[in-house]
Amino acid sequence: MPEGHTIHRLAADHRARFAGSPVRVSSPQRKFAESAARLDGRVLTDTDAHGKHLFLGFDGPEWVHIHLGLFGKLGFGTTPAPPPTDTVRLRLVNASDYADLRGPTTCALITEDEKRAIHARLGPDPLREDEDGERAWLRISRSRVTVAALLMDQKVVAGVGNVYRAEVLFRHGIDPYRPGKDLTRSEWDAIWADLGALMREGVRNNRIDTVRPEHLPEAMGRPARVDDHGGEVYVYRRARQACHICATEIRTADLAARNLFWCPACQRR
DNA sequence: AGCTCATGGCGAG
DNA sequence: TCGCCCTGAGCTG
Numbered sequence: 594m595p596e597g598h599t600i601h602r603l604a605a606d607h608r609a610r611f612a613g614s615p616v617r618v619s620s621p622q623r624k625f626a627e628s629a630a631r632l633d634g635r636v637l638t639d640t641d642a643h644g645k646h647l648f649l650g651f652d653g654p655e656w657v658h659i660h661l662g663l664f665g666k667l668g669f670g671t672t673p674a675p676p677p678t679d680t681v682r683l684r685l686v687n688a689s690d691y692a693d694l695r696g697p698t699t700c701a702l703i704t705e706d707e708k709r710a711i712h713a714r715l716g717p718d719p720l721r722e723d724e725d726g727e728r729a730w731l732r733i734s735r736s737r738v739t740v741a742a743l744l745m746d747q748k749v750v751a752g753v754g755n756v757y758r759a760e761v762l763f764r765h766g767i768d769p770y771r772p773g774k775d776l777t778r779s780e781w782d783a784i785w786a787d788l789g790a791l792m793r794e795g796v797r798n799n800r801i802d803t804v805r806p807e808h809l810p811e812a813m814g815r816p817a818r819v820d821d822h823g824g825e826v827y828v829y830r831r832a833r834q835a836c837h838i839c840a841t842e843i844r845t846a847d848l849a850a851r852n853l854f855w856c857p858a859c860q861r862r
Numbered sequence: 863a864g865c866t867c868a869t870g871g872c873g874a875g
Numbered sequence: 876t877c878g879c880c881c882t883g884a885g886c887t888g
Contacts (some may be wrong), residue, residue, distance in 0.1 A: 599869080662882095665870090
């Protein structure tokens with residue numbers, strides 16, 4: 594289940610397992626069959642991630658472009674690989690490992706030029722070393738759109754999804770409905786830096802944790818929480834439950850077809 | 863068995 | 876703003 598940290602982790606995992614030697618490439622589901630046949634037996638040379646886009650580079654000028662969307666998953670295992678089920682869009686296998694891709698929004702063979710075009714339309718990614726938040730600030734500081742919507746716009750910031758959006762706004766006490774242009778420079782700088790730190794930890798742990806140590810259940814004298822998406826969070830999917838800091842009921846609302854979560858007391862205009 | 867929902871994004875209108 | 880695409884878990888019966 595993918596926000597940007599998942600994709601960067603997958604890029605590293607593919608590199609570790611497959612880079613540098615020939616890979617058997619197949620598409621059991623047949624939707625990627627022609628391209629898989631072209632790649633079969635070639636060497637995986639490089640991997641890359643920008644926001645929620647994953648790129649697998651093979652010998653020659655082509656890349657596999659993968660976008661998991663809301664449902665897509667990549668699962669790893671060690672050989673021998675079991676018979677693929679009929680939902681496996683792409684399978685990579687070498688002597689020791691296999692990877693199965695299911696349910697992606699995108700799995701396509703693209704050229705270097707097409708890859709460049711994808712980078713060009715994405716905003717800065719807090720997980721890419723060559724980026725800073727300046728480009729994002731230029732758009733945010735001139736926009737009447739709410740900061741909640743701007744954070745989810747991949748042309749503004751690449752890699753932030755519904756969990757990081759909700760959590761970073763909570764951590765900075767910002768009302769999700771505040772217009773981008775009402776954000777101060779120092780607020781944005783803090784948000785950008787925090788996204789980088791949170792998402793790097795997300796890559797390391799392969800899950801999203803956003804609760805500061807002093808607010809963890811044990812530090813607050815409460816029983817440990819179990820969050821069904823697998824991380825410790827303040828507001829995400831906690832509608833109508835008590836805020837961990839102030840006990841106010843967490844609110845939820847629809848915003849651009851996604852669920853928004855926030856604490857109306859901790860996050861004020 | 864069938865429904866709902868989910869960490870996304872696109873194009874039509 | 877809506878409908879649509881992709882899969883699977885967790886319900887309800």
